[in-house]
Amino acid sequence: MTARIEQIVTSGPVTVDDEVFTAEVNTWVVGDDEAVIVIDPANDAEAVLKAVDGREVMAVVCTNGRDNIVSTVLEVSADEELGDAPILMHRGDRSLWRDYFRRLAKEIDDEELRSLEPDQYLEEGGTFEIAGMQLEVLHTPGFTPGSVSLYGESDGVLFTGGTLWRGRPGAHGDVYPDLHTQLNSITAQFGQLPADTRVLPGGGEETTVGEEADRWESWYSLQQASSDEE
Template structure:
């Protein structure tokens, strides 16, 4: 098994409910010397593609449809290829389709060329993620786990062989994940986190969409204490 994980940290903006937030996001590149899968291509496509180098991007996985995970998605999927037929497939959960469409509709509004605007409005993910779906790269499997709450279509990605959980913005170190401290559906998010953590080995690394890594054991020990957050949200 030659698979390894590389990380790119970038800063940018995310807009939720017409409020703009400054965020620092993690992009993860999983693969070997020849092929990679990119998870959450946030903010800076140029930096991500520099890390990818000459390797082929086999897929781009978005753990949710918020704009910081979409603003580099087309450039990374293209990876310098002009012919769209050679672009890597982009994967998103169907329940975040509205977020996807909103993002690309906003991009289209800023496009002066009507043909380009029409093309942006018609862009769709190539793969609709499903719970239990599997991606294979460099001898390892990436398993999709639907973890709604942060957004309806939030997913986490588990790799047993590497002992890693990519938790997106469902779970951050020491707290449920959020953008700007805003929670969409805290109760559902906490249920997703509990279901996600319980069956996994305690030493599993958790690589979140924002912030530093943690472990399943550390976050599982904190999970029950977060119930008060759901009460505050109510």
């Protein structure tokens, strides 16, 4: 059985530099009838687990370390019978992870959360497989320092997290934390991919690499506008 891809859309708050935004997030559940991986289990663990529907969660993958993404990882990774699935994230977002769990430790008075770490750190070029789909890790910083995308070459799919959305780079509201780096990530990592590669973003509608490539040059005006506002 080939892997199938299911989408769950949730909405919730995300804090960036002490400013709170409301963000709609795509969670992707990838697998077959027996096992899945969960990509970006944001905001609502119950909704994500409903989509998992009792299948074994092999891994929980965070494409970035923002609080709306990591807020549900413990619930989604836990299984009473099988034990916890590993939580994967890039080391570049370790400080975001630590900030969130230190705040949570204080709020609920659980000191063990202060020392909690992801189970594995994703690295550029690393690969993992689910239901016959092999996914390669692409480090795509900019949205956050440790943002990653996941490329399934044989299946023609690209999970871009906050790096690339339909029609524009991913943002917090209209805020781009490091747009120059983000645009470099998009062009360097995605520019050589087949035009018909499906882009499954961390927010908004599906698109393709080719459709977005036609817009890339225009996005540098966003960078200039951002510089003018500073």
